[in-house]
Amino acid sequence: MSCQSPPPSASGSTTYCRKQKSLGLLCSNFLGLYNRDGIETVGLDDAASRLGVERRRIYDIVNVLESVGVLVRKAKNTYHWKGLGSIPKALEKLKEEGFRNNDEQIDVKPEKVSDDEEDEKISNHSGLLHDKVDVDSMHKTQGLLKSENRKEKSLGLLTKNFIKLFLCTNSDMLSLDDAAKILLGDAHTPLLTRTKVRRLYDIANVLSSMNFIEKTHHPETRKPAFRWLGMRSQTGSANVVVHKDSNKRAFGTELTNISFKRSKLQDQEVKLFDVQGQRPPVKPNSNQGLEPFRHSENESNKVNKTQDLENLASNFRPQYHNQALRDLFVHYMDAWKAWYSEVAEMDPIGVL
DNA sequence: CCGTCCCGCCACTCT
DNA sequence: AGAGTGGCGGGACGG
Numbered sequence: 437m438s439c440q441s442p443p444p445s446a447s448g449s450t451t452y453c454r455k456q457k458s459l460g461l462l463c464s465n466f467l468g469l470y471n472r473d474g475i476e477t478v479g480l481d482d483a484a485s486r487l488g489v490e491r492r493r494i495y496d497i498v499n500v501l502e503s504v505g506v507l508v509r510k511a512k513n514t515y516h517w518k519g520l521g522s523i524p525k526a527l528e529k530l531k532e533e534g535f536r537n538n539d540e541q542i543d544v545k546p547e548k549v550s551d552d553e554e555d556e557k558i559s560n561h562s563g564l565l566h567d568k569v570d571v572d573s574m575h576k577t578q579g580l581l582k583s584e585n586r587k588e589k590s591l592g593l594l595t596k597n598f599i600k601l602f603l604c605t606n607s608d609m610l611s612l613d614d615a616a617k618i619l620l621g622d623a624h625t626p627l628l629t630r631t632k633v634r635r636l637y638d639i640a641n642v643l644s645s646m647n648f649i650e651k652t653h654h655p656e657t658r659k660p661a662f663r664w665l666g667m668r669s670q671t672g673s674a675n676v677v678v679h680k681d682s683n684k685r686a687f688g689t690e691l692t693n694i695s696f697k698r699s700k701l702q703d704q705e706v707k708l709f710d711v712q713g714q715r716p717p718v719k720p721n722s723n724q725g726l727e728p729f730r731h732s733e734n735e736s737n738k739v740n741k742t743q744d745l746e747n748l749a750s751n752f753r754p755q756y757h758n759q760a761l762r763d764l765f766v767h768y769m770d771a772w773k774a775w776y777s778e779v780a781e782m783d784p785i786g787v788l
Numbered sequence: 789c790c791g792t793c794c795c796g797c798c799a800c801t802c803t
Numbered sequence: 804a805g806a807g808t809g810g811c812g813g814g815a816c817g818g
Contacts, residue, residue: 454816457794480807492796495809512802512807586800589810631811637793660791 459638460645462489463497467506467646470517478507478515496591500642503595505529527603530596534604594619594632595639599648602664611654611661612636 455461465487470478480498484491498515501507505526507515587593597619602608616632617624624632640662643649649662 452816454792454794459793490796491807492809493794495807499809582800586808586810591809633791634793634812635810637791641793 457489458641459493459496460641462487462493463501463642463645466494466497466501467520471520475517475519477510478517480513480515496638497642499590499592500595500639503592504599504646504648527599530600531603533596534600591635591639594635595643598636598639599643602649608664609652609654609661611659612640613659 466483469483469486478498480491480494483498484494487494498507498509502509502515503526505522506518506520508518510516598615601610601615601618612633613629615636616629620628620632640649640651644651644662647665650665652661652663653659654661
């Protein structure tokens with residue numbers, strides 16, 4: 437809003453605008469670039485240069501997109517484009533995994549299941565939602581590889597676990613702070629939480645640009661929180677994202693990541709979508725695929741919903757390993773119920 | 789002031 | 804050894 441057209445400053449350097457560089461916007465652009473027929477592979481360098489960003493940022497995008505099935509790493513520098521149509525399956529898988537792992541282990545190795553015996557051991561102590569409980573001390577005692585340590589903290593895995601948080605509990609609204617604490621399990625400290633939250637911001641930005649989640653405020657505490665939307669957007673295409681609130685970020689409405697460096701590096705003009713200089717025909721090529729994944733809550737009536745909620749709560753209440761998590765879960769359930777009945781009353785027609 | 793989150797250093801991993 | 808990845812947190816932005 438405040439910086440859609442950077443005024444040419446006297447020095448000739450362009451004004452830096454944070455929003456133009458956000459991960460969410462970058463994600464929209466990325467999808468705009470590749471979400472079309474005929475795309476099979478995505479090259480990191482190609483993406484970086486066409487989007488006008490550094491490789492480092494592409495890794496961020498690609499890692500979370502991989503978590504939701506849109507891409508699969510093929511070789512170094514190369515990803516296989518699977519498309520938005522793969523999202524429902526990926527989410528379903530995450531959901532299953534989340535419930536199944538509740539009392540077992542969490543996925544530390546995304547792809548190859550177990551080519552390394554060691555890998556499995558460390559997983560066994562973590563419940564559904566933590567990345568890893570007390571990773572460090574376990575590493576010391578078990579002499580774990582650094583690569584495992586690293587993997588556990590990967591943005592991709594964090595994305596998956598963050599999504600599981602929504603899919604496998606009934607809390608469809610979460611503050612990043614709480615999410616971080618849950619994901620860290622017993623091991624959370626203010627410092628660790630802060631770091632985790634930073635990563636969750638990154639993830640949340642790209643997930644909201646894809647309409648997976650939406651930023652709101654907790655009804656009671658007024659604290660910022662994210663609400664799960666599922667794949668409510670009909671097309672699932674990032675460029676269809678339309679935010680009505682004018683004061684809200686509008687990812688996907690601006691198609692360039694013009695590279696006005698915040699500092700250091702020289703200002704540089706970058707054009708997106710190279711040659712034609714026009715926005716690519718973003719065409720959602722797989723609406724049907726996403727259809728089953730529209731949130732079932734959209735159309736169900738409210739009486740049933742409240743009951744369902746109770747049932748779901750008792751059926752799927754996660755078996756948290758510690759009291760803090762249980763409490764948090766209960767807290768969210770209560771808050772959600774309160775919020776829901778409140779909203780339900782205000783919405784007699786059942787549109788919601 | 790504080791929530792947000794971009795940037796890029798540099799550790800780690802892969803070839 | 805060099806290239807590719809990506810964790811991480813300092814500190815800038817913006818409401």
